[in-house]
Amino acid sequence: xxxxxxxNIYLDYAAATPVDTRVLDAMLPYFSxxxxxxxxxxxxxxxxxxxxxxxxxxLAHCIGARPMSITLTAGATEANNLAFASVDGTVLTDAIExxxxxxxxxxxxxxxxxxxxxxxxxxxxxxxxxxxDVELVSxxxxxxxxxxxxxxxxxxxxxxxxxxxxxEAGEAHPLWLHTDxxxxxxxxxxxxxTLEADLVTISAAKIYGPKQVGLLWASDDVKLRxxxxxxxxxxxxxxxxxxxxxxxxFAKALQIATAERTQESRRLAQLRDQLQRTLLQEFPWAxxxxxxxSRWRLPGLLHISFPGLEARRLVILLDQRGVSVxxxxxxxxxxxxxxxVLTAIGADEATAAGSLRITLGRPTTRAQVEAAARIIxxxxxxxxxRLGIR
Amino acid sequence: MGKKVFVGMSGGVDSSLSxxxxxxxxxxxxxxxxxxxxxxxxxxxxxxxxxxADAERVAVMLGIDLEVWDYEEQxxxxxxxxxxxxxxxxCTPNPDVMCNEKIKxxxxxxxxxxxxxxxxxxxxxxxxxxxxGKPAHLLRAADEHKDQTYFxxxxxxxxxxxxxxxxxxxxxxxxxxxxxxxxGLEVAEKPDSDGICFIGPIGIxxxxxxxLERKPGDIxxxxxxxxxxxxxxxxxxxxxxxxxxxxGGGPARYVVKTDTANNVVYVSADKTCPALxxxxxxxxxxxxxxxxxxxxxxxxxxxxxxxKLEEARIEVDPRDASKARVCFDEPVRTVAPGQAVSxxxxxxxxxxxxxxxxx
Numbered sequence: 001x002x003x004x005x006x007x008n009i010y011l012d013y014a015a016a017t018p019v020d021t022r023v024l025d026a027m028l029p030y031f032s033x034x035x036x037x038x039x040x041x042x043x044x045x046x047x048x049x050x051x052x053x054x055x056x057x058x059l060a061h062c063i064g065a066r067p068m069s070i071t072l073t074a075g076a077t078e079a080n081n082l083a084f085a086s087v088d089g090t091v092l093t094d095a096i097e098x099x100x101x102x103x104x105x106x107x108x109x110x111x112x113x114x115x116x117x118x119x120x121x122x123x124x125x126x127x128x129x130x131x132x133d134v135e136l137v138s139x140x141x142x143x144x145x146x147x148x149x150x151x152x153x154x155x156x157x158x159x160x161x162x163x164x165x166x167x168e169a170g171e172a173h174p175l176w177l178h179t180d181x182x183x184x185x186x187x188x189x190x191x192x193x194t195l196e197a198d199l200v201t202i203s204a205a206k207i208y209g210p211k212q213v214g215l216l217w218a219s220d221d222v223k224l225r226x227x228x229x230x231x232x233x234x235x236x237x238x239x240x241x242x243x244x245x246x247x248x249x250f251a252k253a254l255q256i257a258t259a260e261r262t263q264e265s266r267r268l269a270q271l272r273d274q275l276q277r278t279l280l281q282e283f284p285w286a287x288x289x290x291x292x293x294s295r296w297r298l299p300g301l302l303h304i305s306f307p308g309l310e311a312r313r314l315v316i317l318l319d320q321r322g323v324s325v326x327x328x329x330x331x332x333x334x335x336x337x338x339x340x341v342l343t344a345i346g347a348d349e350a351t352a353a354g355s356l357r358i359t360l361g362r363p364t365t366r367a368q369v370e371a372a373a374r375i376i377x378x379x380x381x382x383x384x385x386r387l388g389i390r
Numbered sequence: 391m392g393k394k395v396f397v398g399m400s401g402g403v404d405s406s407l408s409x410x411x412x413x414x415x416x417x418x419x420x421x422x423x424x425x426x427x428x429x430x431x432x433x434x435x436x437x438x439x440x441x442x443a444d445a446e447r448v449a450v451m452l453g454i455d456l457e458v459w460d461y462e463e464q465x466x467x468x469x470x471x472x473x474x475x476x477x478x479x480x481c482t483p484n485p486d487v488m489c490n491e492k493i494k495x496x497x498x499x500x501x502x503x504x505x506x507x508x509x510x511x512x513x514x515x516x517x518x519x520x521x522x523g524k525p526a527h528l529l530r531a532a533d534e535h536k537d538q539t540y541f542x543x544x545x546x547x548x549x550x551x552x553x554x555x556x557x558x559x560x561x562x563x564x565x566x567x568x569x570x571x572x573x574g575l576e577v578a579e580k581p582d583s584d585g586i587c588f589i590g591p592i593g594i595x596x597x598x599x600x601x602l603e604r605k606p607g608d609i610x611x612x613x614x615x616x617x618x619x620x621x622x623x624x625x626x627x628x629x630x631x632x633x634x635x636x637x638g639g640g641p642a643r644y645v646v647k648t649d650t651a652n653n654v655v656y657v658s659a660d661k662t663c664p665a666l667x668x669x670x671x672x673x674x675x676x677x678x679x680x681x682x683x684x685x686x687x688x689x690x691x692x693x694x695x696x697x698k699l700e701e702a703r704i705e706v707d708p709r710d711a712s713k714a715r716v717c718f719d720e721p722v723r724t725v726a727p728g729q730a731v732s733x734x735x736x737x738x739x740x741x742x743x744x745x746x747x748x749x
Contacts, residue, residue: 316450386453 009323009368009375013300013361014144014183019249020208020362026252027210030245038242039231052244055251062254063200063217064191071216071224071237072247076182076203078227079216080104080138082237083178083199085225086218089135094121095344096143101180102340105138117345118291119148123158130162137177141195142184145341145357146290147301149188152179156196176222182206182214186257187265187299198222202254204246208362209253213246268300268360271369275358276302278373283380287351289342300364305347305355309383314356317379323372326357392416393508395554398494399423399456401444403577404513407570408556412511413452415556420507421449421456424498426489427466427588444577451574459501461493468492470588474601480650481728482628483744484541485588491544491677499549509554514538517558518550519738526551528679528739533562540695543732543742547679595626595634607653609635612646612665618657624648627655629726630666667721673714673731673743676706680740683711690734691716693725693745704733714743724748 019027036045038052053067060067073079077100084091084104092111093101096119105112111134113125121139130137137159142149159177166173178199181190186207192200199222204213218224230239273294279302280286287305291297306314311327318325338352347355356376360369384390395412399405399421412419423445425438442458449456469488476483494512502510515531515538525547531537545553560566563582570578605623610616619637621627626634631645635657646665647656658665671693678684683706690699700722707713716731725731725745732742 312446313450316447320451 007322007371009372011358011360011364011368011372012324012326013364014206014298014357014359015326016211017186017206017208017361018363019210020253020256022256023209023249023252027245027249030248034244038244039233048242048244052242052247055248058251059215059247059254062190062251062258063202064193065217068235069217069220071218071234072243072250073214073216073238074212074240074243075205075214076100076180076201077214078238079201079203079214080178080180081227082216082224083138083201083218084108084136085227086199086222087135087174087176089173090131090133091136091138092126092129092134093138094125096121096145096148096341097138097140098144098180098182101138101140109133115148115344118296119143119146119289119341119345120291120296121150121155123151123154126155127158127162130158132166132171133173134162135174135176137175139177139179140183141179141181141188141190142298143290143341144183144298144301145339146303146345147298148291149184149296149298150179151296152177153194153196160196174221176219183298185254187261187268189261190258192217192219204250204253207253207257210246210249213243213250215250264362265299268364269294271360271364271366272300272302274366275360275369275373276304278370279304279376282377287347287355289345289347289351289355298359300360302358302360303355304358305351306380307348307350307354308387308389309354309380311354311356313383314354314376314379317383318375321375321379323375326359327355391418394418394420394506395509395511396420396422396502396505396507397511398498398513399445399449400513400583401441401448401577401580402513402583403567403570403575403580404515404557406445406448406513406575406577407566407573408511408513409448409454410452410570410573410575411556412554413454417509419452419454421445421452421454422498422502423456423458424493425458425460425462426493427462427470444580448575448577459498461497464497465489465493465588468496474598476728477598477625478602478650479728480625480648482726483728484730486541487544487730490541495542495545495549495553499552503552507552509552511554511556513557514542514555515558516542516555516739518553518555520551524551525680526553529558529737530734530739531555531558532560536563538695539734539739540692540730540732543679543730543739544677545679546677547681550679598626599623605653607655609637609655609657611643612656612658612663613660618643621655624650624653624655629724666724668724668748669718669721670749671716671725671731671745672747672749673716674712674746676712676714676741676743678711678741683714684733684735684740687735689740690736691742692732692734693722693729699734712743715749 034047036048038049057067060070080100081104090109091105093105094113094115096115111129113129115121139150139155156177163175176198179197180201182203185202198219200217202215205211224237226237228239233239289303315327342352395417397409409421423442446456469485472488473483473485499510515533515536517529519527530539557566567578607621608617609619609621611618627645627648629645641659643657643659646658646663686705689704691702692699703717705715727745729745733740
């Protein structure tokens with residue numbers, strides 16, 4: 001090892017993205033210059049109000065929705081909570097959801113469906129689990145840990161059929177489909193009419209926008225109920241003075257993501273595939289989780305396991321060499337539990353314990369991926385040698 | 391490869407440096423993180439996650455394995471429940487003494503030896519003098535200020551002969567930190583852990599109230615019998631305690647006695663109050679490092695981790711080596727029942743006992 005500090009190679013974009021400078025530039029005037037409370041009655045405040053509503057309109061435009069059907073929240077977790085609060089009955093979700101969705105489900109009568117080994121929620125699993133008292137089905141558009149992109153339209157068809165059945169049977173229980181598209185927003189088209197969901201969550205933090213800014217889109221049929229009471233902002237659905245710079249940044253971030261999505265997804269997929277090839281060539285015994293077909297996997301995500309090795313050690317060793325990656329195993333401390341996602345796809349303990357989640361992002365370069373691959377190979381080899389694994 | 395040592399690693403600077411020194415000395419080292427019981431507090435999801443992560447970073451850096459051994463159940467039973475029971479009976483126990491005896495040098499040592507360890511090691515400030523074929527001797531650390539033999543006197547010499555305290559010879563904590571920093575250990579600047587580890591930030595009184603029924607009673611002036619105020623349970627108070635009485639002004643008052651049977655706390659404003667002073671402390675449940683009780687003689691004793699060594703004559707009951715009396719020439723402050731007293735001949739810790747009363 002050399003004495004000079006290694007170049008930092010950040011490869012954990014599923015956890016956090018840097019705010020894009022274009023986004024930051026768009027936000028900056030709204031901190032100290034146009035700082036006014038959008039609800040204030042004077043002309044200056046109108047500038048803030050207008051900019052804020054323009055941003056809402058821009059967000060709506062990006063997802064093919066009407067501005068008034070968007071509720072702005074402090075992040076995706078709150079948006080998910082708001083979606084769940086719209087129903088009283090049983091909720092149905094799957095075993096690989098994000099903690100915010102799972103926690104909302106656990107707080108209510110709920111049904112959890114299993115996923116396939118590739119992490120797919122199948123329409124037949126939803127159909128089989130869908131009881132007459134279910135009022136909300138929640139399936140994330142893409143999973144942030146293993147990258148599985150769901151075929152949401154097939155799931156929507158099942159929901160629609162059940163809704164039709166209830167209508168014909170004269171049953172009164174409503175039924176909505178919610179999707180958390182936070183992890184998908186950078187990579188997939190988010191047009192609400194083609195998604196065919198009734199509720200959609202999006203986060204700014206995962207698309208190079210600010211943290212603690214998100215939205216919930218709801219179709220006209222869904223009646224949302226507020227969780228945060230106060231001054232009645234957001235049509236009474238989310239009180240609290242509007243986060244003007246945050247929402248302006250969010251709009252800019254989503255516009256950029258929408259404009260660059262196709263090209264950027266292709267670039268990230270190529271880099272990811274290159275990284276995967278390099279690592280598998282060196283370690284043919286390594287296990288890649290998530291869908292085999294590239295088009296059903298988030299483009300910048302590689303979930304790779306080195307069975308027999310301890311991922312938490314690998315993360316520390318990589319960190320020492322300047323490479324920041326996530327681990328597939330959850331909170332190391334909580335009784336050595338492995339990630340619920342890996343448990344759900346049936347990963348064995350050794351595979352789960354040895355898994356890294358590597359996510360590439362907009363600033364990632366080919367040179368960085370090549371350097372990271374070399375360092376990962378070094379570190380994995382060093383650990384194998386230390387443990388006497390051939 | 392050298393002899394096999396299993397070192398208890400807590401993620402703190404002392405055990406981290408201990409592990410590093412053992413590696414440098416050529417031992418075949420394995421780190422063990424002992425998971426103890428910890429109360430789930432709102433807002434602290436995994437209170438020990440950061441300590442484990444620190445230990446893990448050190449282990450990775452040293453190129454040694456780190457395993458997590460779960461002692462949650464034993465710790466709850468032998469340390470936490472013991473602590474709560476003791477307080478309930480009006481005693482003020484020392485959980486660290488029990489943790490060392492039952493966990494670190496009890497079940498941990500046993501498992502380590504069963505799994506092939508030649509030695510176990512910890513980051514305690516203490517020293518061991520080995521004697522071929524005989525139980526080892528326990529000596530105070532080079533750093534008298536940090537010396538932890540007060541917590542180790544219940545560990546038998548037969549176990550100590552297979553124990554290494556790698557930092558017991560280091561002059562002081564500053565040197566420990568410097569040595570850790572020189573080795574690039576990130577924990578070099580980590581603050582010392584303070585207080586009872588499993589209670590963390592909430593404090594002993596609040597912890598006890600979370601475990602035991604609140605039991606309101608009177609605070610009575612020792613000399614006059616006047617009721618001065620109310621308390622939430624006599625078990626919450628310890629002789630000598632000044633804080634937490636909440637008597638609303640007036641002179642500073644000290645707890646001179648607690649009567650848990652009748653749930654009364656006696657206080658006095660008089661520092662010379664005879665109930666605060668004693669010439670003789672009675673010990674129960676004594677343990678002797680060598681296995682043999684010392685002859686009646688003048689020794690040094692310590693009745694609190696932070697209190698100075700005091701001279702005293704120790705008289706062990708000739709019929710029962712688990713009972714002893716500690717006699718002083720001059721009156722000393724009384725020691726709360728349940729507290730530990732460790733006994734020394736020069737540098738050597740001979741053992742100690744648990745205070746059952748003051749005469």
